[in-house]
Amino acid sequence: MRLQLSPELEAFREEMRTFFTTQVPQEIRDTVAAHRHVSKEQYVETQRVLDAAGLAVPHWPVEWGGRDWTPLQRHIWREEMQLANVPEPLAFNTSMIGPVIAAFGNQEQKERFLPKTANLDIWWCQGFSEPDAGSDLASLRTTAVRDGDDWVVNGQKTWTTLGQHADWIFCLVRTDPGAEKKQRGISLLVFPMDSPGVTLRPIELIDGGFEVNEVFFEDVRVPAENLIGEENRGWDYAKFLLGNERVGIARVGSTKSMLAEAKQHAREVSVGGRPLADDPRMAARIAELENELLALELTALRVAANSADGKPHPASSVLKLRGSELQQAATELLVDIAGPLSLASFADDGSDVPDWARVATPHYLNYRKVSIYGGSNEVQRTIIAGSILGL
Amino acid sequence: MNFDYDSEQDDLREAVRGLLSRAYADSEQRRTVVKTDPGFDEKTWTRLAEMGLLGLPFAEEDGGMGAGPIEVAIVAEEIGRVLAPEPFIETVVLAGGLIAAVGTAEQKGELLGGISEGATIAVFAHAEPGTRWTPTAEGVTATQSGDGWTLTGVKEPVPSGARADVLIVSAAIDGGTGLFLVQGDASGLTRTGYRTHDGTRAANVRFEGTAAVALGAGGDQTAAIERALGEARIAYGHEAIGAMDTALRTTAEYLKTRKQFGVTLNKFQALTFRAADMYVSLELARSTALWASMVQDCGGDVVSAADRARLQVSRAGRHIGKEAIQLHGGIGVTAEYSVGHYTSRLTAIDHLLGDGDWAADRLAATVTSYETVDPLGAPYA
Numbered sequence: 076m077r078l079q080l081s082p083e084l085e086a087f088r089e090e091m092r093t094f095f096t097t098q099v100p101q102e103i104r105d106t107v108a109a110h111r112h113v114s115k116e117q118y119v120e121t122q123r124v125l126d127a128a129g130l131a132v133p134h135w136p137v138e139w140g141g142r143d144w145t146p147l148q149r150h151i152w153r154e155e156m157q158l159a160n161v162p163e164p165l166a167f168n169t170s171m172i173g174p175v176i177a178a179f180g181n182q183e184q185k186e187r188f189l190p191k192t193a194n195l196d197i198w199w200c201q202g203f204s205e206p207d208a209g210s211d212l213a214s215l216r217t218t219a220v221r222d223g224d225d226w227v228v229n230g231q232k233t234w235t236t237l238g239q240h241a242d243w244i245f246c247l248v249r250t251d252p253g254a255e256k257k258q259r260g261i262s263l264l265v266f267p268m269d270s271p272g273v274t275l276r277p278i279e280l281i282d283g284g285f286e287v288n289e290v291f292f293e294d295v296r297v298p299a300e301n302l303i304g305e306e307n308r309g310w311d312y313a314k315f316l317l318g319n320e321r322v323g324i325a326r327v328g329s330t331k332s333m334l335a336e337a338k339q340h341a342r343e344v345s346v347g348g349r350p351l352a353d354d355p356r357m358a359a360r361i362a363e364l365e366n367e368l369l370a371l372e373l374t375a376l377r378v379a380a381n382s383a384d385g386k387p388h389p390a391s392s393v394l395k396l397r398g399s400e401l402q403q404a405a406t407e408l409l410v411d412i413a414g415p416l417s418l419a420s421f422a423d424d425g426s427d428v429p430d431w432a433r434v435a436t437p438h439y440l441n442y443r444k445v446s447i448y449g450g451s452n453e454v455q456r457t458i459i460a461g462s463i464l465g466l
Numbered sequence: 467m468n469f470d471y472d473s474e475q476d477d478l479r480e481a482v483r484g485l486l487s488r489a490y491a492d493s494e495q496r497r498t499v500v501k502t503d504p505g506f507d508e509k510t511w512t513r514l515a516e517m518g519l520l521g522l523p524f525a526e527e528d529g530g531m532g533a534g535p536i537e538v539a540i541v542a543e544e545i546g547r548v549l550a551p552e553p554f555i556e557t558v559v560l561a562g563g564l565i566a567a568v569g570t571a572e573q574k575g576e577l578l579g580g581i582s583e584g585a586t587i588a589v590f591a592h593a594e595p596g597t598r599w600t601p602t603a604e605g606v607t608a609t610q611s612g613d614g615w616t617l618t619g620v621k622e623p624v625p626s627g628a629r630a631d632v633l634i635v636s637a638a639i640d641g642g643t644g645l646f647l648v649q650g651d652a653s654g655l656t657r658t659g660y661r662t663h664d665g666t667r668a669a670n671v672r673f674e675g676t677a678a679v680a681l682g683a684g685g686d687q688t689a690a691i692e693r694a695l696g697e698a699r700i701a702y703g704h705e706a707i708g709a710m711d712t713a714l715r716t717t718a719e720y721l722k723t724r725k726q727f728g729v730t731l732n733k734f735q736a737l738t739f740r741a742a743d744m745y746v747s748l749e750l751a752r753s754t755a756l757w758a759s760m761v762q763d764c765g766g767d768v769v770s771a772a773d774r775a776r777l778q779v780s781r782a783g784r785h786i787g788k789e790a791i792q793l794h795g796g797i798g799v800t801a802e803y804s805v806g807h808y809t810s811r812l813t814a815i816d817h818l819l820g821d822g823d824w825a826a827d828r829l830a831a832t833v834t835s836y837e838t839v840d841p842l843g844a845p846y847a
Contacts (some may be wrong), residue, residue, distance in 0.1 A: 076475070076536050077468045078760035080845045081808040084467075147467070158838075167802050335837045342834060358830035362776070366754075366829065369839050370778050373753035376841070390749045395744055437553040460738035 088151050091130075091332045092316060095159035098124055107160040107431055110438040115198070121162045122195040131164045132193045134420055136177050139189045150379035154372075159330025166200040167199040168192045168234075171316045172265070179304035179312055188265075200238040202246030202290060204314065205231060210454050213257045215293060219248035219264060223278065224248075226264060226302070227293040228272075235449075236289040241268050247309050253305065266297040282437035283421065317450065324449055325398030326464070327372045332367055333405040337343070340431060351450070353413060355433035364404055372396050389463050396455040399445040406439040407459050467842065469756055471540070472642050475772035478537060482544040487515055490548040493804035499551060504629035506551040508789065513585050521582025529579035535697070535762040537705040539755070546663055551666050553589065553626040557581060560698040561588035561634045567691050568645060568682035577632065577647075589630040591621040591648075591671050592691070593638055599820040601643070601692040606673055608637035608644055615680060616821055617673040625818070627669030628659025634681060635673070642686025645676035653677070654838035664814040666805065679760025695819055696772035700762060702781040702815045703755040703772075704826045709815075710748050710783060712789040713808040717741060720794055721804075736794060744786045755842055760787075767845035778820030782814035 080088065096104075103117045125131040126140070130433045135141035135150055144152070153408065156163060191197045208214040216229025228248055238244070245265045254260030268275065272295035277285040304312055338361060341352035351357050371394070378388040409431070410417050416432035422444055446452045460466040489510045499507045522537050524530020531537075538559060545554055554751040558581065565577050565588070575826045580586030594605035606619030612845055617637050627633070635656075648655060654676035657703065659669040679701045681687070718741055721731040729738050758775035787809035791798035798805050816822070840846070 076471060076756070076760055076763070078757070078764050078766070080842055150591050207557045277786055331838050348778070352834045355830060358833050359826045362826050362829035362833045363838050365827075365833065366774055367750070367778050369615040369757075369774060369841060370750035370754045371755045371842055374750055375469065377753050377756070380467050380469055381819070390753070393746050393749050397750065429484075453739070456742040457735075459742035460470065460732075463739055463745060464738075466718060466721055466732040466741060 076251050077368040079242065081219055083152065084147065087148060088155065091152055091155040092159070094130065095156055095161045098128065099159070099161045100124075103162065104160040106338070106382040111285075118162055118165060119195050119198075121181050121268040122164050122168075125161075125164055126194045128187060131195075132169050132173060135169075135173060135189075135193070139173075139185065140193050146379040146381075150375060158332055160332060165198065165237075166194060167201050167241075167245075168197070171197050171201060175245075175263070175296040175312050175316050176303060178315065184303065187394050198237075198240050198242045200235050200241035200244050200290075202235060202244045204234045207382065208232055209234075210451050212309065213261070215247055215261065215310050217246070217247060218252065219246050219250050219262060219297070221250075221299075224294075225296040226299065226394055228264065228266075228292045228297055230292050232290045232444045233278075233287075234290075235275070235288045235290050238268070238290055239285065240278060243267050244273075244290065247313055249255060250309075251307050256403075258309050262302040262306050263309040264297050265301050265303060266295065269281055270295050270297070272296070281443075283442040284437070284441065286441075308409075312384075325371055325375050325394040326366060326402055327375055327398070330368055330398075330401050330405045331372075333402075334368065334411065335406045335407065336431070337412055338362065339407065340409070342415070344412060345444070357412075361440075362407065364401070364408065367397075367404075369399055371401060392455060392463065395449060396459075398453050399452060401431075402445050403439075404444050406435075410439045411437045469753075470703065471536070473831060475536060475540060478648075479544065481542045482519065483516060483547070484816050485510075485517060485543050486548050486550050488511070489549055493549075493807060496549055496551065496665070497801070497809070500661075503625065503659070503667065505661070505665065505667035506553065509548070509826040511552050511587075511771060514545050514552060514554065515582065519554070520584055521578070522558065523584060524562065524578045525574075526724045528574045529582040531582075535700070535759045538701055541779050542701045542704035542707035543711075545812075546705035546710075547712050549665075549709060549807060553587065553629075553666075553755065555698055556589045556625045557587050559701045560590045560694060561632075563694045563697050564590060564634050564645060564690065569651060569683055569689055573681065586631045587626065587629060588632040588634060589624060589713065590694075591624045591633045591635045592619060594625055594661025595620065599695075599824055601688050603638050603643045604623060605637060605677045605783040606637040607723075608646060608678065610637050615678045616650065617676045619680045620670065620672050622670040623662070623668035624657075624671045624832045625666065625668050627671045628657045628667060633671065635678065636691060637689075642786075643688050644684060645687045645691070647679040647681055648673070648676055648678045648829055661824050662814060666814070670732070673828040692769055693724070693826045696769040697762060699772040699819050700755065700758045700768070701820060703751075703758065705773045706779050706783050706812055706815050707748070707752050707755050709808050709812055710744075710751065712804055713786055713812075714741070714744050716805050716808075717744070717790045717793050720779075721735045740789055740793060744789050751779045754778040757846075764847055772828075773820075773828050773847055776820055777822050777825035780816050780825065783816060784822070787812040790836045793840070 099121055106113055112455040130387045132140045133142035133144050137143050151211055176188050205215050219226040247261055251260030272293040274291040276289045278287050300386055342350045344351040374390050378391045381388045412433035413435040416428045417436045419426050419428035419433050420436050518531045519541055521530035522533045526532045560582050587826055607616045608617050631650045635646045635648050636643050654674045656672040657669045659667050662668050724731050754775045758771040761771035790805045791809055794805055797803050
């Protein structure tokens with residue numbers, strides 16, 4: 076057992092820190108730090124800066140831009156990026172469809188899609204969830220029927236995050252309705268969002284924003300060559316992809332940055348003539364959250380530093396569950412520090428209420444999502460109870 | 467960085483586990499042992515000494531093994547796993563740690579050698595009625611008399627205080643808190659032992675002009691006490707991890723076998739979710755306890771790291787201890803069944819050197835003095 080990073084890793088951490096804080100435009104990092112919506116242009120600009128430096132897809136195969144890093148290097152890369160308030164490379168591209176195409180796509184698909192996916196020349200969205208198939212993804216009903224050289228897709232997807240920006244969708248469709256198990260008979264198709272028959276409808280959320288959408292398919296014709304991997308094996312690819320989705324989902328760096336921000340504001344808000352940060356109850360609440368976050372970070376490091384045989388570390392199942400809870404707790408802390416100021420949520424720039432307090436409640440409400448997506452926390456508990464405790 | 471034990475540490479763990487699982491093969495064996503004084507098994511104590519465990523952290527020239535805090539943590543976790551009542555942390559980590567830190571060369575050679583051989587049980591008499599978890603002493607005062615000192619006042623509760631051969635006593639002196647050695651047979655020393663709720667022993671220890679010798683060079687030792695308490699808090703954290711691990715495994719096993727309404731309890735999602743949350747608490751606490759030992763090992767800020775581990779372990783211990791009983795139902799509160807004893811010991815650990823609220827308050831006092839906690843940077847590494 077050894078606490079310190081090796082000199083090489085210490086230098087690596089410094090290199091990442093320097094890059095993220097000097098090469099990604101300050102204005103974009105300020106937007107993230109202020110919990111304002113990051114625009115499509117800002118995402119694209121950031122990812123191209125990262126891709127040019129070989130930092131957009133370090134976990135991909137080397138042939139397609141990967142860096143062959145250890146899990147610990149990847150952990151440091153991600154944490155430093157979050158601490159510096161850099162918008163992370165678009166997960167739909169870099170953690171989801173990219174690795175699936177690299178692993179299961181044919182050579183033509185790899186050449187066609189991977190470089191553009193890494194550089195965000197194609198913006199992907201995810202077509203998985205349906206109104207009756209959320210956590211129970213295998214119940215999906217969208218169909219694809221073979222007609223000559225095309226698949227004809229009909230059905231509906233929902234919760235399609237940032238679909239309004241997307242150029243392409245990767246979509247789970249039912250290709251064999253007669254399959255014995257509902258997990259069988261599902262395939263993975265990719266197609267442009269401007270294909271005839273695709274309609275996107277934004278869903279307004281309780282924070283006043285539009286980041287998810289419903290997507291409807293009516294006789295959408297998809298060329299057969301856009302099938303990824305083998306027909307009826309889509310479930311395996313989805314599991315592979317969702318496994319990747321949970322990597323880095325603890326978001327320790329991001330929560331750490333929020334707690335640092337909360338402390339700063341708690342010093343500025345005055346209650347009864349003294350800073351809120353000096354109120355023992357508030358100080359203890361912050362201290363407890365910082366300690367919970369430390370425990371989570373150490374668990375993430377334990378998992379990342381574990382070199383054993385490529386099997387997932389049992390404690391990795393804790394990361395998504397606790398990570399989402401702490402992200403939510405940090406947003407709640409910021410709302411409570413803002414107190415009455417938080418009511419000025421939609422005041423314009425003429426307001427005397429500072430920006431951080433105005434954005435606090437929408438951010439808190441928006442973050443209710445993190446314990447729902449990526450396998451809800453109840454799904455995570457089921458996994459822990461079943462596969463770790465054998466219950 | 468690396469959170470895994472090396473092969474020698476794995477071997478140590480297997481050896482300790484083997485010894486303790488023979489000594490305490492089931493909870494009935496432990497119940498038998500803790501029923502009679504001194505509340506632990508002298509033969510097991512001797513075997514621990516023969517294995518070199520009682521001299522683990524001491525320098526080889528003082529009769530020890532020259533190992534470090536990771537090895538101590540391994541032993542503590544195995545002790546917690548079976549609730550072994552032997553006073554390992556009290557004698558080796560706390561009293562031994564103080565002697566190693568401030569004792570003269572002669573005191574170290576004699577006392578640490580005796581502890582390592584299993585011949586001397588030393589404990590730290592520090593807690594006083596009316597104060598809680600401070601590194602200083604008020605209720606016992608030390609007065610210089612000729613070449614030596616005399617002590618007056620009361621210490622309570624003192625873990626294993628009646629059985630101890632030697633007491634390390636904290637006492638108020640001019641300008642601070644000093645540390646003193648008192649022999650168990652000193653005149654003016656009265657010890658009244660009793661059972662504690664977790665089956666171990668504690669004592670009321672009364673000093674009436676009791677002859678004492680200064681430990682080391684004398685003077686104010688508050689900083690050394692604070693540090694030794696921190697190291698003991700980390701070790702108790704590992705003991706608690708071992709206890710929580712067993713409590714969780716016992717509970718999971720019970721859920722798989724106990725039938726109600728015609729099915730085993732693990733068919734009820736409400737119960738399996740609670741067990742899953744116990745696992746989350748355990749693994750987060752384990753990470754923090756391991757980290758604190760590594761901070762100690764690399765010479766970082768032990769006191770602060772110990773507070774962080776204490777807070778996490780305390781919260782986890784309360785959670786897991788209470789849920790282990792609840793998920794067992796009535797059998798969980800019976801003395802014949804093991805799981806309630808785990809909860810009792812976890813509760814005792816909470817109150818020996820500082821509970822979660824206490825640790826949170828200490829961390830809260832400095833929370834605005836830094837921006838973020840970096841477990842791999844200063845002041846920890």
